[in-house]
Amino acid sequence: TRRAPPSQARRAEVVFKLMDGYLKNDSVSLQKAILDHVEFTVARSRFSFDDFEAYQALSHSVRDRLIERWHDTHQYVKRKDPKRVYFLSLEFLMGRSLSNSIINLGIKDQCVEALSQLGFELEVLAEQEGDAALGNGGLARLSACIMDSLATLDFPAWGYGLRYQYGLFRQVILDGFQHEQPDYWLNFGNPWEIERVHISYPVKFYGTVEEEIVDGKKFKIWVPGETVEAVAYDNPIPGYGTRNTINLRLWAAKPSDQYDMESFNTGDYINAVINRQKAETISSVLYPDDRSYQGKELRLKQQYFFVSASLQDIVRRFKDLHTNFQEFPDKVALQLNDTHPSLMIAELMRVLVDEEHLDWNEAWGIVGKAFSFTTHIVVLEGLEKIPVDLLGSLLPRHLQIIYDINFLFVEDLKKRFGSDYDRLSRMSIVEEGPVKNVRMANLSIVSSHTVNGVSQVHSQILKTKVFKDFYELWPEKFQHKTNGVTQRRWIVGSNPGLCGLITKWLGTEAWIRNVDLLLGLRQHAANPELQEEWRMIRRVNKKRLADYIEAMSGVKVCIDAMFDVQVKRIHEYKRQLLNVLSIIHRYDCIKNMKKGDRRKVVSRVCLIGGKAAPGYEIAKKIIKLVHVVAEKINNDPDIGDLLKLVFIPDYNVSVAELVVPGSDLSQHISTAGHEASGTSSMKFLMNGCLLLATADGSTLEIIEEIGEDNLFVFGAKLHEVPSLRDKARDFEVPRQFARVVRMVREGYFGFGDYFESLCDSIEGNGGDFYLLGNDFMSYLEAQAAADKTFVDQERWTQMSILSAAGSGRFSTDRTVGEYAEKTWGITPCKCP
Numbered sequence: 001t002r003r004a005p006p007s008q009a010r011r012a013e014v015v016f017k018l019m020d021g022y023l024k025n026d027s028v029s030l031q032k033a034i035l036d037h038v039e040f041t042v043a044r045s046r047f048s049f050d051d052f053e054a055y056q057a058l059s060h061s062v063r064d065r066l067i068e069r070w071h072d073t074h075q076y077v078k079r080k081d082p083k084r085v086y087f088l089s090l091e092f093l094m095g096r097s098l099s100n101s102i103i104n105l106g107i108k109d110q111c112v113e114a115l116s117q118l119g120f121e122l123e124v125l126a127e128q129e130g131d132a133a134l135g136n137g138g139l140a141r142l143s144a145c146i147m148d149s150l151a152t153l154d155f156p157a158w159g160y161g162l163r164y165q166y167g168l169f170r171q172v173i174l175d176g177f178q179h180e181q182p183d184y185w186l187n188f189g190n191p192w193e194i195e196r197v198h199i200s201y202p203v204k205f206y207g208t209v210e211e212e213i214v215d216g217k218k219f220k221i222w223v224p225g226e227t228v229e230a231v232a233y234d235n236p237i238p239g240y241g242t243r244n245t246i247n248l249r250l251w252a253a254k255p256s257d258q259y260d261m262e263s264f265n266t267g268d269y270i271n272a273v274i275n276r277q278k279a280e281t282i283s284s285v286l287y288p289d290d291r292s293y294q295g296k297e298l299r300l301k302q303q304y305f306f307v308s309a310s311l312q313d314i315v316r317r318f319k320d321l322h323t324n325f326q327e328f329p330d331k332v333a334l335q336l337n338d339t340h341p342s343l344m345i346a347e348l349m350r351v352l353v354d355e356e357h358l359d360w361n362e363a364w365g366i367v368g369k370a371f372s373f374t375t376h377i378v379v380l381e382g383l384e385k386i387p388v389d390l391l392g393s394l395l396p397r398h399l400q401i402i403y404d405i406n407f408l409f410v411e412d413l414k415k416r417f418g419s420d421y422d423r424l425s426r427m428s429i430v431e432e433g434p435v436k437n438v439r440m441a442n443l444s445i446v447s448s449h450t451v452n453g454v455s456q457v458h459s460q461i462l463k464t465k466v467f468k469d470f471y472e473l474w475p476e477k478f479q480h481k482t483n484g485v486t487q488r489r490w491i492v493g494s495n496p497g498l499c500g501l502i503t504k505w506l507g508t509e510a511w512i513r514n515v516d517l518l519l520g521l522r523q524h525a526a527n528p529e530l531q532e533e534w535r536m537i538r539r540v541n542k543k544r545l546a547d548y549i550e551a552m553s554g555v556k557v558c559i560d561a562m563f564d565v566q567v568k569r570i571h572e573y574k575r576q577l578l579n580v581l582s583i584i585h586r587y588d589c590i591k592n593m594k595k596g597d598r599r600k601v602v603s604r605v606c607l608i609g610g611k612a613a614p615g616y617e618i619a620k621k622i623i624k625l626v627h628v629v630a631e632k633i634n635n636d637p638d639i640g641d642l643l644k645l646v647f648i649p650d651y652n653v654s655v656a657e658l659v660v661p662g663s664d665l666s667q668h669i670s671t672a673g674h675e676a677s678g679t680s681s682m683k684f685l686m687n688g689c690l691l692l693a694t695a696d697g698s699t700l701e702i703i704e705e706i707g708e709d710n711l712f713v714f715g716a717k718l719h720e721v722p723s724l725r726d727k728a729r730d731f732e733v734p735r736q737f738a739r740v741v742r743m744v745r746e747g748y749f750g751f752g753d754y755f756e757s758l759c760d761s762i763e764g765n766g767g768d769f770y771l772l773g774n775d776f777m778s779y780l781e782a783q784a785a786a787d788k789t790f791v792d793q794e795r796w797t798q799m800s801i802l803s804a805a806g807s808g809r810f811s812t813d814r815t816v817g818e819y820a821e822k823t824w825g826i827t828p829c830k831c832p
């Protein structure tokens, strides 16, 4: 006879009797946890294990504590059933999790102690972890910072994304050239995810659209041709100073049992199995191009796979407690991180109309209240387009729905604007032409209640240029939220020295949750005692960075020199080339100086790092140029410590955690009007690094916050750019500029022919689109001003303190607070 399972209540009784509350966080309990995980999870002997095994065991101990809080948060939020925000992004750059989790759980001291008795160091173990690099750059790191703030501020929120098996490629430099290697980041296991085999949904593709009659009414139904399964992997995201721990759910593609049963019946068993396995390719690799869309089928499949699985999950959660879809927008806010997840608009329409049998207008009303859209693009050419043919073959029903949305939209437009056909064709969701495209941004704007830009100036550009027509139609839809970064990772985690110092001078740790308190540093900015301590901490960080530079490149650098840094994706508009040209100019000047004058030169260590998209030739040439110039300068005995140039390979989140705290000066020098926001500048600012920047993106707000005197600003202003471009052909470039470009062209650093097209991009007939020649002299002046200030260490330190003090506005805590109130309509739900 089989025994009946115990009732819930009986089970709870047993569990309570056995358990002595939650897991304990004292160092002895942590030690026991670590040893248990060494023995039973890692399956090594408790008496002998190495750093990596200790990292694994510690991670599992931390994970256990995360899971407890994560369960509690879920249960509590489920009971309260508040409106939740779903942050939908195809990219999350999470970096490492161990240190961050320990900090947010508030168990750092205990972990350090627990480890030290076992003979391990937390910092060393943390280095064992590889980065989770499921994204390209700023947009993806923003998603990660937003998750940290959502959790810390107790918002009922979920992140949804894709679990790529290969993250952003590893950049390997061979002979100065970039090579891409796969980032198979799951090779050594990932203790930070929880595989949820029982949470999976079928996702369908291809097929045809047919009609179905239900209760005498006609409905469209999609008869798909292929099915794959989406399996959930959950990543707990702990808040700081709260029990709340939210979920980042990433989907992986697995073969479906419904997939291809036919081929098994043909007798070719082996090939049938192999074909089945192909389903996994959907989530296998992250596309490494930021800002260029290629209309690839696999990319579209990824987008829909993501959208379909996430929406099924969201709708299931909604239906657990609700039956009336009119309540959907009261419970669900769907945040589109750029247009990459925008197919969810058509998918929600399809679910509501075809599956739930709501009528079109009802469904459209729900969609319009549920979605909000944030764009990260500044120029029209950057907007995502999907070829109609591609969409029609992969998702025939969605294409119909998009056409229907567009038809009704254009009908409305005609009523308002009559026969202004130019306007109609600009605003239409479908772009006519030799290749018809779906304009994903237009679809997103038409269907969302709110459109956000990512900095003040960006939002302004959206209203006056990129989406002018839409702004004229719906001014009330347009908002703006300046981006931010989380101080938990970018000060507390990566700069513990500065963190301690700030806490000491503010007399409280409260700034870690309430970053506006940093303003309290302003009053001490000129205090010599603080200044001295500030410099000491910065020196330690510089030493750490110098050691890294030497280990990685073999170049010894002097920590008294100014560490001058530009780290970000390589792009023409970000103008790394301008930086290199000015370094060549500096080198040339030193070479031509009388020996006596050299004493006045401020020593610099110039660091440049970043990845180029694999197919982006000009960007790859810039990387090679950095290397050849570095080779020449660093090996010139005549120059010594006056100037060094080092390329930092494979720049990623954990490299940034080392570079940011150790820099004196950081460069954000895009041509005005091209950087939507920029977020690395905010990290540098928080760490007291001075900025050398153009008046672009969020820099304009940084200037507003800390004052023009506390950073080095140069270059053409936004309103000057169009006329400068018009006049570019007649512009007489400064001789200093012409000279350094000539040096590159003529092979002074070797590879003259190879750099020809690079030089043409700033001098040739196409004109100097990004205005390097135009901004060159003002750039050199700003550089000279930085040199002059650096000599005056009191002034420099004061500016540094004022930078950090003014960085509070650039925390994602502020960004997320604004989104919650003005866009999503959600309030905190704090787990007791």
Ligand code: B1H
Pocket: 136, 137, 138, 139, 140, 142, 287, 288, 289, 290, 291, 292, 293, 376, 377, 454, 483, 675, 676, 677, 678, 679, 697
């Ligand atoms: C930003 C992207 C982006 N803008 C397409 N656009 C991508 C576009 O894989 N793709 O197809 C990936 C990324 N990323 C950046 O977003 C902006 O350039 C920055 O200025 C901004 O700070 C950042 C966050 O808003």
